[in-house]
Amino acid sequence: MADRRRTGLIESDCLMREDGVTQVGEGPRAAGSAAGALGGLTVGEVLAERYRLEEHINDDSAGRQVWRGVDIVLRRPVALVLRTPGGASAEEMLSAAVTASRVVHGNLIGVYDAIDEGERAYVIREWIDGTALRDLVAEEGPFDAERTTSVLHAVADAVSALHASGMAHGNVHPGTVLVAADGRVVLADARVDSTTSNEADVRSLGSLAYFMLTGHWPRAEAGRVTALPDGRRDSTGSLVAPRNVRAGVPTYLDDLVMDLLDPKLALPTAQVLTGELARLDTGERLLFGGNGTLRFVDETAPPEPAPRAATPRLLVAGGVALALVVSGLVLAVRALNADATDPPSSQPTGNPAVEVSATAAPQSRALNLTANQVRIIAPVGDRDNSSQAPNMVDGNTKTQWRTSGYTKSNFGNTDKKGIGILITLDKPQVVSSVKLQLSAPGAAAELKGGSADAPSTKAGDKTIFETFKAVEGAQPIGEDSGTTMVFSTDASTPYQYLLVWITELPMDPTESRYPYRVGVQEIVVEVQ
Numbered sequence: 001m002a003d004r005r006r007t008g009l010i011e012s013d014c015l016m017r018e019d020g021v022t023q024v025g026e027g028p029r030a031a032g033s034a035a036g037a038l039g040g041l042t043v044g045e046v047l048a049e050r051y052r053l054e055e056h057i058n059d060d061s062a063g064r065q066v067w068r069g070v071d072i073v074l075r076r077p078v079a080l081v082l083r084t085p086g087g088a089s090a091e092e093m094l095s096a097a098v099t100a101s102r103v104v105h106g107n108l109i110g111v112y113d114a115i116d117e118g119e120r121a122y123v124i125r126e127w128i129d130g131t132a133l134r135d136l137v138a139e140e141g142p143f144d145a146e147r148t149t150s151v152l153h154a155v156a157d158a159v160s161a162l163h164a165s166g167m168a169h170g171n172v173h174p175g176t177v178l179v180a181a182d183g184r185v186v187l188a189d190a191r192v193d194s195t196t197s198n199e200a201d202v203r204s205l206g207s208l209a210y211f212m213l214t215g216h217w218p219r220a221e222a223g224r225v226t227a228l229p230d231g232r233r234d235s236t237g238s239l240v241a242p243r244n245v246r247a248g249v250p251t252y253l254d255d256l257v258m259d260l261l262d263p264k265l266a267l268p269t270a271q272v273l274t275g276e277l278a279r280l281d282t283g284e285r286l287l288f289g290g291n292g293t294l295r296f297v298d299e300t301a302p303p304e305p306a307p308r309a310a311t312p313r314l315l316v317a318g319g320v321a322l323a324l325v326v327s328g329l330v331l332a333v334r335a336l337n338a339d340a341t342d343p344p345s346s347q348p349t350g351n352p353a354v355e356v357s358a359t360a361a362p363q364s365r366a367l368n369l370t371a372n373q374v375r376i377i378a379p380v381g382d383r384d385n386s387s388q389a390p391n392m393v394d395g396n397t398k399t400q401w402r403t404s405g406y407t408k409s410n411f412g413n414t415d416k417k418g419i420g421i422l423i424t425l426d427k428p429q430v431v432s433s434v435k436l437q438l439s440a441p442g443a444a445a446e447l448k449g450g451s452a453d454a455p456s457t458k459a460g461d462k463t464i465f466e467t468f469k470a471v472e473g474a475q476p477i478g479e480d481s482g483t484t485m486v487f488s489t490d491a492s493t494p495y496q497y498l499l500v501w502i503t504e505l506p507m508d509p510t511e512s513r514y515p516y517r518v519g520v521q522e523i524v525v526e527v528q
Contacts, residue, residue, distance in 0.1 A: 041065070041082070046072070048115055051080060051124055064093075068127060071112070077127040078112065086121035097123045103165045107158035109178075109188040128188075129181050133208075134174035134228065137215055145250050148212040151177070153277040154185035156205055160270040162190075163198050170196030172204035174211050174228065195476050202267045206260025213242040213249050218261055219482050230441070230482060237437060237484050263433060263488030264364065364432040364526040367425065369393040374523065376401070377420035377499065379462040381411075384419055392421070392523045400439055400521040405514025409442075409479075409505050412516075421500040421520065422464060424453065428494035429527040431471065436485040439519030442506025446476040447487040449495040468499045479504055498525070 046052045047069075055068040057079075067080040083093060097114045110126030133151065137143065143151070155177055162169050170191035178186045210218045210231060218231035218239050232240040241258050243249040259265055268276075371390030376383040384404040391399040403419060406412040411419075423434070434447055448468035454460035473490025487500075500523075505516040 041067070047080070047122065048113075051078060051113075053080065069124075071124070078124050079127045080122050080124055082120055082122040084120040086116040086118050093123065094121055103161055103167065105158055105161040107154045107185055107187055108161065109186050125188075128178045128186055130178045130184075130186070132175050133177040133179060133212070136179055137174065137212060142215045142246055143212040144248070145213075145253050148209055148253065149277060149280045151179070151185055151212060152205060152209050153274065153281040155187055155208060156270055156274040156277055158187040159201050159205065160274045163201070163270050168196040168198050169201050172201055172208060174208065174217070177208065195478055197475055198270065199267055200475055202270055202273060203260060205270070205273065206257050209253075209257045210239075210242060210261065213253070213257065214245040216245065233484075263486045266490075364528055367525045367527060369423070369523065369525060373424045373426075375422050375424075375456065377422045377461045377464055378416070379458070379465045381414060381416040381419075383461075389421070392520050395522070397437055397521045400519035402439070402519040403502070403505060403517045405508070405511050406505060406516040407514060409507070409516050410503070411505070418501050418503045420461075420465065420502065421523070422453075423498040423500070423523065423525060425496045425498070425525070425527075428496040430492065430494050431489050431498065432526040432528055433489060434474075434487045434498060434500065435522075435524040435526075436500065436520055437522040438483045438485060439521060440506045440508065441482045442479050442504075443485065443502060443518045444477060444479045444504035445485060445500055445502045447471045447474040447489070448499040448501060449493075450497045450499070451495070453497060464497075464499060465501070468497070471495065471498070476503075479506070 041053060041056070043053055043055065050071060050073050052070045052072055053067050054070055054077075057066040057068055059065050064081055064083045067082065069078050069080045070076070071078050081093075094114050094116060097111055101111045101114075109128065111123065112126070113124040115122055115124075131139075155172065159169055159172065167190075169187065171189050172187070173189075176187060176189040178188060180186060207218050210216070211228065214231070215229065216231045217228035232245055234240055239258075239261065241254050243251065243254040260267065371393060374389045374392055376386040376389055378384070382404065385402055388401040392401050401421075411417060428451070431449070436445075447470070449471040450464065450468040452467075454463040471487070471489050472493060474487040477485050477487065502518070505518050507515050508517050509515070511517065
């Protein structure tokens with residue numbers, strides 16, 4: 001018998017969750033998570049003297065196998081997520097299962113056991129008889145406002161519970177949201193790694209709502225069979241609002257989604273967002289069909305007879321803000337993001353009127369960068385096509401700087417782990433955002449900043465890479481970024497030197513020998 005090591009999960013019937021995958025679909029591929037093939041498993045085989053394999057469901061994008069099985073002790077169906085080898089290579093999966101299992105919530109999938117046998121490791125979790133949200137929308141078409149709000153409320157509630165425990169999900173996606181046959185909405189397949197964050201989860205909730213309303217995912221997924229269609233964009237590359245993709249999307253819901261996706265706006269917490277979605281959810285979760293309008297009447301205010309043309313964006317003073325009521329409740333992320341921790345004395349009392357602050361947020365402006373303000377940084381290996389660097393700031397998307405080609409997305413079998421673009425501003429300035437227009441989706445990068453330049457030499461490049469630190473609030477961007485990559489910052493510290501460090505390359509189907517490369521067509525830096 002193989003030496004088995006359980007990872008400390010308590011076996012019970014309570015609802016817990018794990019870092020496996022759904023049996024009907026998974027989210028975007030996790031970087032560095034590929035596993036080897038699991039051979040030799042057969043229907044009827046019993047693992048850990050308890051879990052009998054009944055049916056091989058699929059192999060997920062991380063190389064793990066998903067099986068439907070039976071717990072022969074408790075006589076209940078289970079899902080088994082298996083990976084080989086076990087040991088150190090499976091440590092992240094197993095430790096994530098242990099961490100996530102501490103959160104008990106009706107919209108999080110249950111986890112029952114996690115075992116490491118050395119040659120393989122597996123997680124035993126709840127079997128869900130249902131359909132992935134991705135497949136449900138593909139089969140039935142985009143959801144109406146009521147269904148969208150109901151599903152989003154359930155998922156946001158699950159995410160809020162995770163955040164309250166100190167854990168981010170990292171993989172909120174139409175493939176990781178299951179709608180069970182009984183109507184229960186379940187979130188699965190967390191990804192616990194260095195790229196996960198609470199802010200990214202909330203941003204992904206906006207992406208999820210956009211997908212339900214339009215059938216399009218606002219972040220392109222390149223190179224996957226199960227990839228979702230990219231969100232529609234206008235001639236400038238900006239995402240088209242749901243109401244411009246599909247008629248009938250209410251303005252308040254359209255505004256909520258676009259505000260959650262706007263990198264220039266501060267995000268509400270998942271808890272605050274869940275509370276507001278609870279107000280919008282009519283209670284009838286018609287997930288498998290049915291129409292209806294949202295009823296968002298504020299009982300504290302008289303009805304407004306005139307129809308509104310647009311949703312105003314307002315900052316509301318004191319506490320968790322409610323958006324304006326104009327023929328119903330209007331949500332705005334700026335209102336949701338108001339400070340929920342103010343003492344009771346600062347909260348509005350008695351008067352139902354909404355107090356509006358007239359203070360405007362600082363306006364950002366784009367810099368006119370010149371050719372001598374950008375250069376290529378390569379601590380290891382060559383500075384790929386460095387003479388093309390001025391193309392990134394010439395205002396012409398038909399010209400570009402391109403990396404060299406590589407055999408793998410992580411720059412091949414070399415010590416080179418990335419390549420950078422150094423941006424030198426005229427003086428230290430508070431940076432609002434850095435936007436890159438790419439030739440293809442599927443790249444990954446991070447934004448760093450520094451206060452001093454270094455010589456344009458190999459040693460100087462190494463100094464820049466080692467001394468520059470992540471810009472405040474600028475989250476690393478993964479391979480699902482699409483062709484427009486935007487780093488939105490919370491920086492209050494002025495920066496004069498910025499480094500866009502590219503860590504993953506997409507595949508260029510026109511190249512055969514060295515197919516991994518990317519082009520940067522334009523860079524735009526906005527400052528306050």
